[in-house]
Amino acid sequence: MTRTFLTGGTGFIAAHILDKLLEADHSVVTSVRSHEKGQWILKNHPGVSKDKLSYAIVEDIAKEGAFDEAIKSDPPFDTVIHASSPFHFNTNDSKKDLLDPAIIGTTGILKAIKRSAPTVKRVVITSSFASIIDGSKGMRPGYVYSEKDWNPVTEDEAVQNASLGYRASKTFAERAAWDFVEKEKPNFTLATMCPPLVLGPIIHHLQSLDSLNTSNQRVYNIMSGKxxxxxxxxxxxxxxxxxxxxxxxxxAASMEEAQNKRFFITAGYFSNEEIADIIRDNFPERKEKLPAKGVKGGGYPEDGLYKYDNSRTKKVLGIEFKSLKESIVDTVKSLEAAGA
Structure with a gap:
C-alpha cells in the first residue's frame, strides 16, 4: 500500500485528489489548518479506517518549517502531493496573500521532505496554466501553448494587482520547485500539473456559497441570475x-513515465456562453434566471485564440477527458445541493 501525504485536503481540487487516492488504495495523511477541518474530512469518509486516512495540522504554509513535523510518519511516506496554494483575487497585498504562501509553501515542503522524509520517492505539485501563458501577448491567435512555455512575468509586475500576483505566484513557485530538484539533487522525482480553469462538482467543506472557489464562482453567477x-x-x-x-x-504519482515532467492538463476550449447554454438546456426550471440565448458577452474572441498541445497528458497519463456538458451539469447539481 502506497503511503501518501497530501497538502490542503479541504481545498476544491485536493478534496477530489483525496478521494482518488483512497480509491487507488493509498494510505493518506492530509494537512489541514485546524482540527475542525480535519474532523470534517474524517466525518465525510465514515467507512475509511484510521490507518487509511488521518490528518496533520499545518496552520500556515507560508511559515518556514511549516511541514517539518507533519512530514514525519510511521509508517513513512512514499509519495507527496502538494495541492495547497491560494487561488483568489481578493487581496491588496499580493506578496503576503499570494506569492509567499505559494513559493514558501512549495519550497518549504520540498526542504522538509529532503530533511525528514528520505523514503519519499515521488512528488507531484499542483501548478497552473498561469505558469505557462504569457498574458502580455493577449489572445495570441495561432500560437500553440505547451509544457515548453513559461510565463515571463517579473517580480515588479507581480505586485501590481491580484491577477498578475496570482499568475506570478504559480510561475515562481513552480520554477522554485524545479530549481530545488536541480540544485539539491534529492531522492525524489518531481511532476507538475498545469491546469487552466478547473470546473466540476464541489465535494469539499463549504462554509457558505460566498466562499465558493473562484473557478466555480462563474457557474454560480450564471445559474443564479447575476x-x-x-x-x-x-x-x-x-x-x-x-x-x-x-x-x-x-x-503522475504512480507512473515511472511521468517523473520529472510538466503536464499541461486541459480538455480544450469553453466559453461562458456555452456554460449558459448547457444550464439552460439541462435545467429548464432556472430559465427565468438565465441570460437569454444570444445575450451580449461571454463568447469567443472574433480575432481568434491561442491553441494548445495536451498530447503529453493524453499519451503519458492516459486521460480521457470529461465533456463540458457533463462537468457543468454535475457542477450545477452540487451547487444546488449546497443551497444555490
Missing part, C-alpha cells in the same frame, strides 16, 4: 474537470 443581462468575458478559454485533474495527480 449574468442575466450580459455574460461576463470568459477570460481563460481553456478548462479541465476537477475529477480528471485529480486522476492526473494520482496517475
Amino acid at each position: 449574468a442575466k443581462e450580459e455574460l461576463p468575458p470568459t477570460g481563460t478559454f481553456l478548462w479541465i474537470d476537477v475529477r480528471d485533474l485529480a486522476f492526473a495527480h494520482v496517475r
